[in-house]
Amino acid sequence: MAVVNSPKKSPASKNTLFLFDKTNYYIMFAGIGLILLGFILMAGGKSQDPHVFNKEEIYSFRRITLAPFLIIAGFVVEVVAIMRKPKTTQEKI
Known part of the structure; x- marks a missing residue:
């Protein structure tokens, strides 16, 4: 019996199906930006004098409400x- 070799496909001709498209990545980067912005807004609050507690700076709207909301x-x-x-416009194999 003769073995018939099937034509080999080059790597460029393979149909690759990606999990995400460009829009998914844009949305992911926007989410990462919101998370980073939330952490940046939450940072700070250090006092120059370690014996002084600045209640208004620590418990501000920005740190207690806005930053956690942006992170979530x-x-x-x-x-x-x-x-x-x-x-996708490609046909699944």
């Missing part, structure tokens, strides 16, 4: 970016 919103955006189904 960033994580929600990350989940949306991961769960979003990419629009």
